[in-house]
Amino acid sequence: MAFNPPAIIESLDQEGRGVTHVEGKAIFIEGALPGETVTYSSYRKKPTYEFARIEQVLRESPNRTKPQCPHFGMCGGCALQHVELSTQVASKQRMLEDNLWHIAKVKPESMLPPIIGPAWGYRHKARLRARYVPMKGRVLVGFNEKHSSYVADMKECHVLPPHISALIVPLQELLAKLSIRDRMPQVEVAVGESVSVLVFRVLEPIEPADEPLIREFADQYGVQVWLQSKGPETATPFHPLDAPQLSYSLPEYDLVYPFMPTEFTQVNPYINRVMIRRAMALLDPHPGERIADFFCGLGNFTLPIARKGASVLGMEGSSALLRRANESAERNGLSHAVEFREADLFEKTADSLAALGHFDKWLIDPPRDGALELIKAIEDHTAPQRIVYVSCNPATLARDAGVLVQVKGYRMLAAGVINMFPHTAHVESIALFEKHVS
16 A cells, blocks of 8 residues: 555545545545545555545545544445535535536536435435354444445444434344354345334245244334345245334325335435425426326325326336335325336337327436436427436436437426435435427
């Protein structure tokens, strides 16, 4: 590992590392903040860039703060706990703007105020790794160490709800007692409004002697334990069997969504409510309009649109999520206003899009790969007047925005960040496009 002269940090990159340049080479320094002067040691060198770790802060940024978690720096779950929260959000906003401009040469006509919420205890969905360490005679439960496949030796996690964080040590003790402690690689956490579920990934069936230990744990800590032998569809409740169903709600729209613990839902229910309010304000659905919700999942946006009086088609590639979406529509009395269809939206063509009929407006909420093929399929007769695009990757949003603005004739009226994952470098955002009328 090589030591280097002091450097002045210019910005943060998309992983939360400080960026500086030395003789034309970009240096990415973990733990460094813009405006700081630091010394650093390089651990990976390439011809045009290096990765490094901070050694000493010679001039400290006023935006530096003390991390709340004692495991910060060792655990790979968070990257930005050393950065004051408003600075984290401002950095993500700059990252969004930079991606839009450098990738697509697009600037929003206005920047939306960032969507922010609780900084701690927000993560209601998580996959914790579990690993039996014979040399220690222990099972570790937590996130991976930074830059490693090893499980971090954790006792707490401040981004998890407090009652889940408090289970990390008891979980370690429970799993160490089980006969298949070396065949349980993962514990998935799902927190609903009436129940918290732990899904044990079991590579072999548990032994009869394990069953009372798991039941006692579930009863003592007020959780429901599920077992998953193979894919997500194999997850089944183990104990207690009479627990309430997992669900989350959107009180503003009088909606309740049931879900399975292995199904995708937004990890941050507080931000999800504000995000949906923002999306509805931008989309502005009205009775009589026909609206498409692409990548609809279990109907997180579909049902609020329907509640506003519009007719909605939700499309999604997962049949399991569509079954849940139909269940939620029926439960909330909206089956008459929504239709769900299964489709591979990454292979959409102009013809298959035209076959769906005309839509007044679109809402798009794709995974990290974005929605390029869907957007490329837009033609004049299928072009909606308004598109609200919810993104979890600023680079693919920028790429798709370039096509919408420069090829398809849309204006990018507004964009802004959604701080769904405080203390991480993950950037979620929302953007509004309208068809240009000459």
